[in-house]
Amino acid sequence: MTTPEDRDDLTTPDRASNTPEDNTQGPSPDAGQQDPNYGMDIHLQPDFVRAIVDAIHADDTDTARALVADLHVADIADLFEVLSSEERRSLARLVADALDPNFLSELEGAAFDDVVKVISPSIIADAVKQLDTDDAVYILEDLNAESQQEVLHALTREDRTALEEGLAFPEDSAGRLMQRHLVAVPEFWSIGQTIDFLRAQEDDQSPNDFYELIVVDPAYRPIGTVPLSRVLSCKRPMRIKDVMNPDPHIMHVTTDQEEVARQFAKYHLISAGVVNDYGRLVGVITVDDIVGVIEDEAQEDILALAGVSEGDVNVSIRDVSRTRFIWLFVNMGTAVLASLVIGLFDATLEAMVALAVLMPIVASMGGNAGTQTMAVAVRALATKELSPANAMRIVNKELIVALINGVGLAIVVGIVGMIWFGDILLSLVLATAMIINMVVAGLSGIMVPMILDRFGVDPAVASSVFVTTITDVVGFFAFLGLAALVLV
Amino acid sequence: MTTPEDRDDLTTPDRASNTPEDNTQGPSPDAGQQDPNYGMDIHLQPDFVRAIVDAIHADDTDTARALVADLHVADIADLFEVLSSEERRSLARLVADALDPNFLSELEGAAFDDVVKVISPSIIADAVKQLDTDDAVYILEDLNAESQQEVLHALTREDRTALEEGLAFPEDSAGRLMQRHLVAVPEFWSIGQTIDFLRAQEDDQSPNDFYELIVVDPAYRPIGTVPLSRVLSCKRPMRIKDVMNPDPHIMHVTTDQEEVARQFAKYHLISAGVVNDYGRLVGVITVDDIVGVIEDEAQEDILALAGVSEGDVNVSIRDVSRTRFIWLFVNMGTAVLASLVIGLFDATLEAMVALAVLMPIVASMGGNAGTQTMAVAVRALATKELSPANAMRIVNKELIVALINGVGLAIVVGIVGMIWFGDILLSLVLATAMIINMVVAGLSGIMVPMILDRFGVDPAVASSVFVTTITDVVGFFAFLGLAALVLV
Structure with a gap:
């Protein structure tokens, strides 16, 4: 029997059972059964999903309902999300009216859209009635205008007004997140x-x-x-x-x-x-x-830095292609700009083809170093660790780090150049260009996000295209320019 | 006077004061003073930090203590974090024994190390006594072995044992995060x-x-x-x-x-x-x-994708340089590998210098597209949205997106090539290489993280070097190889 006194055990070493000594005994024979993760996320197991898909294809309402009956609403949402768009709609038709309507507020993006397309507005209205205002607003804001009206009309005047007020706040604001019932x-x-x-x-x-x-x-x-x-x-x-x-x-x-x-x-x-x-x-x-x-x-932030505006694996192919293409198209401009810089030195390249072989090293190392600094800067700005109060100190620091690593990499790349082409002058040009581009990379990696932030542009979204443009252009220009001066 | 009944107002539209109508009246005259963000993060204001720094340099204990007296412990920690290493130590010497010792559990990384270096173990022991076990363990785990022992000895046997048990759990485990006092x-x-x-x-x-x-x-x-x-x-x-x-x-x-x-x-x-x-x-x-x-x-995850293991802006220059250099050195291998591929085609390049001008476009667009897919895959794996149950569907989708965007970019780059060099065959080679590399980028962007994850390697850390190596090598090889076959 557990008595109140028992809880004091927890800090009494002689009775608590997780002392280091205990750990050396290894798990008890029945530890497997007690593994608290056992059975978690079972809906993600391929076998379980396959059973659901089979039930969907057999149009077998009873089996489908039995399979999802004991799932947590968050697991039901995850289940919908691993299914294809058609399977989602079929499953929603089979089981939606037997589910806790709260699962709707757990669904995201495309999965939500698929499911609400096939379930009746009355189920959505039921869900909305039961939910906290913030969750209800979350559901409503993702509905199209027509369904939104249909659902709102199914509510009492009081609930409706509360939700309409919630929807009147800007997206992603505290007003949308808040729960109106409170004590x-x-x-x-x-x-x-x-x-x-x-x-x-x-x-x-x-x-x-x-x-x-x-x-x-x-x-x-x-x-x-x-x-x-x-x-x-x-x-x-x-x-x-x-x-x-x-x-x-x-x-x-x-x-x-x-x-x-x-x-x-x-x-x-x-x-x-x-x-x-x-x-x-x-x-x-x-x-x-x-x-x-x-x-x-x-x-x-992660996705924006990689040039992706939508990380949901469930977004339609058309939407994914379109949003990613826009970003790639912008970057194509960058790449062409870099090529134009190379084009300035076509005579130099013609005279010495080794330059063409080595030039991507300078540009790509600059890009890597710039990306490192940029990622740190973007996060530090987001968490306000980087602010006007310490900006100078951090910029100085990045400059020193860039110089140290630039010299280090210059030595490495100089040696590589010597071994490969046996040309001291070429190696020196390569090493010098590397130092120049690494310093430029460090400076642009920290300055670009800070300047964007100052002008109210999200540094996570816009920084990387500027930084890589700068490191590409400077990388090719420094290397080929020095080569044109010294070698050819 | 507020009565219990008042709280029901919150959903009664005629009395709640934030109806959309109200918003159109604009803020009330005293809204500025009521702005709940007003005065927040005041420690980050350059003026405030300058006042602190002045007090530090003047060795003015009274002013320093007065300035930090009313700050929240989290704000005190932030203040330490924007200071330089020396300023931190001076400030800690001036004010530490007057502060709520809880500020220690808010400090991170280098700022924590600086502060604990100069404050007495008895202050740390006081903090540890007052804190929840998880916060106390957080402080202790960051101390060096000597200070850790000193602090532990200042505690009662019971507290000491509880903390020693906490420290016995693996880093980043639930055992370290948990609070042992519970009901x-x-x-x-x-x-x-x-x-x-x-x-x-x-x-x-x-x-x-x-x-x-x-x-x-x-x-x-x-x-x-x-x-x-x-x-x-x-x-x-x-x-x-x-x-x-x-x-x-x-x-x-x-x-x-x-x-x-x-x-x-x-x-x-x-x-x-x-x-x-x-x-x-x-x-x-x-x-x-x-x-x-x-x-x-x-x-x-953000930082790992960018090749940075430590995002704290307060880490020492030596540590930052070293950890970033390791990553850059690994990437240098990649860059040299790509150059070796280019080197295979030196005769081709010599025959047609336009190839050298255009080749970075193919490689860099592949890198961008691969990074997009990779970022989505890494996050979807972390949140378990991507799992064996839907892996095939997602891979197929990425393949289709890559093909669509590859064809789109191939058309754009083909036109650019035509305008620039007026060479249909060259433009066709460029466009074909682009399609090939975009498809390879999409496939490697999704497959590399999945394979790493399957083998228990953190996809956020290791994916990008593989993906960019693949897109660089394939980009240069496809473009120059096709050119060697068709053009030269």
């Missing part, structure tokens, strides 16, 4: 009053699970937060104002979700009140919704 | 019993703020969770087992933090029990600690 209490309440108030809430009035109370002043402006664990561990007569954390972190409805996420991460927030222009509390954002935002924002 | 209750308890138990906890026994109770069976295995909001809103006689969420998500002590973070994000977890090999609950991980992990892991 706010005045600071002069006692713990006892607060608990009685919470117990008296009717189910449809109280928000889903929450973790902190927001303390408001008479004008309904947030002035503090109280973690629920503190409400539970304090005696009934204590006052809210004596246990609250003052100076709450507050978001404005229009604050960008990236900034909201940055503050949650930095200050380890569990929830934050959202206020309107008048400072009045209108909603609350909880950390579980922010986790997804942080993943999305970091993902966006 | 677990048996399922047969009533809500009333639970509240009484929580109120009876002495301060030094109860964990810091927490958000869910973990329900355990008699063998202390987790069998459910109860959000505290549910404890607060239920009547005293209700039983824990009737309000708990069954089937809790459980982590094993050795589970990698990346997998822990993925499950938190996917299942919107607020906390998760951590068990040992025997399935016994030994700790709890809360979402506020996971937010940092998610940021770090995504950041790692």
Whole structure:
């Protein structure tokens, strides 16, 4: 039997069972069965997916429903996402009305579009009714205008207005992320009053699970937060104002979700009140919704640096081709520019074909070094580790690093050139061009993102095309130009 | 005055003050003062940093302490991070013993190393005593062995053992992330019993703020969770087992933090029990600690793709140069390999110098296209959107996208070639090589990360060198090889 006293075991070494000594005994015989990851993500197992696909093709409603019956809504969403577009629609037709409608708020991109195409607006309306406002808004914002109206009309006037207000906030703003049902209490309440108030809430009035109370002043402006664990561990007569954390972190409805996420991460927030222009509390954002935002924002940066605007593997071939082509086309301009620089030296190249053989080394090493610095700069700007306060120091540092590595690589490439072509002068030209391009790469890797950021352009999206253009052009120009001067 | 009924306003449109209509009135006159972001991150303002630096150089303890007095611990950490290494040490000497020792757990990398070098082990020991086990372990793991021992000896035997056990778990494992103080209750308890138990906890026994109770069976295995909001809103006689969420998500002590973070994000977890090999609950991980992990892991992927192992702008020049040089050196091998391929065709190049001018276009466009596909694949593998269940579908899709974009770019580059050199055969060779290299780029962009992942190598770290090697070699070989066959 577990008694309250048992929990103190956890820090009592002689009874806790995960001491280092225990580990040396290896897992117990039944460890396999207790592996907590066992059975996780089972929907991603090819066998399970195959069984689902078979049921879809056999149009076998019962089997399909039985297979998905015990899945978590997030797993159901993942299952839809691994299927092809047609399979998704067929599966939705077979099982949608038997599912917890919450799975809709877990679906992303193309999978969401496929599923809502075939399920009835009444199922979507049911989902929207049950969900927190932020999740409901997430579903609604992805519907086309017609379905959106259909769903909104199926709601009560009150729910509809709340959602319409949510949709009126800019995309990716705190207003879209926030949950409107919340619990706010005045600071002069006692713990006892607060608990009685919470117990008296009717189910449809109280928000889903929450973790902190927001303390408001008479004008309904947030002035503090109280973690629920503190409400539970304090005696009934204590006052809210004596246990609250003052100076709450507050978001404005229009604050960008990236900034909201940055503050949650930095200050380890569990929830934050959202206020309107008048400072009045209108909603609350909880950390579980922010986790997804942080993943999305970091993902966006990764993909943007690689020239991809959409990382969802489920986007249609047409959309993927189009968005990637635009980026490739822009880069083609860069590549042609680099070729024009080479073209300036065609006489030099004709005189010495070894230059053509070696020239890509200088350009490509510059590109690599520039990309390294750029990735660090883009992330440091996003996390605000790089700011006007330390910009000079960081630029100086990158310059020194570029010089050190430039000299190092120049020595290596000089030796390679000597061994290959046995030409000291050629090797010296190669080494000098390498140093020049590495320094230019380091400088442009740090300066380009900083300048873009200053002008309000997202450095993750635009930096790499500038940096590689600079390193290509400078790389070819320095190498071939020096060769034209010295060698030919 | 705020009454409980007020909170229902939030969904009552006629009284909520953020209706779209309100927005059209523009901000209220005092909106500027109420801007919740106003004053945020003030430590990053150059003026503030300059004032701190001045105080450091003047060795002015009072001013320095006054300036940092009201900062949040996270802001203090950020302040240290924008300073130079010497300034950090001076500031730590001036203010460390007046600061909330929690700021230590907010410091990262080089800034942490600088600060702990100059503050006394007793301050560190004080911090460690006050912190959650996970934060204390975070501080200890970054200390050198000597300081670690010094700090551990300043602790009580019980605290010391708990931390030593924490340090015994692998780096980046759930065991390192978990908090050992937790509240677990048996399922047969009533809500009333639970509240009484929580109120009876002495301060030094109860964990810091927490958000869910973990329900355990008699063998202390987790069998459910109860959000505290549910404890607060239920009547005293209700039983824990009737309000708990069954089937809790459980982590094993050795589970990698990346997998822990993925499950938190996917299942919107607020906390998760951590068990040992025997399935016994030994700790709890809360979402506020996971937010940092998610940021770090995504950041790692971004930097790894760019060939950087350390994104901290505060790492020393020597360390930065060394780690980046290793990557550049590896890439130099790639570049030389590409040059060797070009070298095979020196006679061809000598016969037609236009080939040297155009050849980087084919290689660089292949590199760009390969990077696009690779970035998507690396992220999809990390989030498990790409799995054996849908691998074939995704590979086929990438192949089709590569073919479409290859043909598109081939037409563009063919026209460029015609305009520039007026040579149809040369343009056809260029266009054909482009199609070949784009298809190879698409295939290698998706296959290389998948193969690396299958063999347990982190695709984010190793993919790009393989992909660019392939696209360079194939690009030069296809273009110059075709030219040798057709043109010369």
